Amino acid sequence: MEMIGGYIADHYGYQTVYGIVSTIEExxxxxxxxxxxxxxxxxxxxxxxxxxxxxxxxxxxKK
Structure with missing residues (x-):
């Protein structure tokens, strides 16, 4: 899953698709x-x- 997230981040940036993939990974x-x-x-x-x-x-x- 990390590789998929990296691929999406490289090609599409850190936008909605990356957020969805990152959420699914976690x-x-x-x-x-x-x-x-x-x-x-x-x-x-x-x-x-x-x-x-x-x-x-x-x-x-408490002292």
Whole structure:
């Protein structure tokens, strides 16, 4: 996708077409990350019987 974006930028400039191609490229990258995380979590679920997470959001104490 980077090569396609470069080709479009060289031939047509950084206008609407380049913006659309760049947006599609970034969305594809994010979608790939989501698929990868999903695969990792599915693998973890198949390997581990129980897994617990704890998150705590607290403001730091002012001194």
């Amino acid at each position: 969305l594809s990258e994010m979608f790939g990350i989501v698929i990868f995380i999903n695969a990792l979590l599915n693998y973890l679920q198949s390997q581990v019987v129980e897994l617990n997470f704890a998150l705590s959001f607290q403001q730091p104490e």
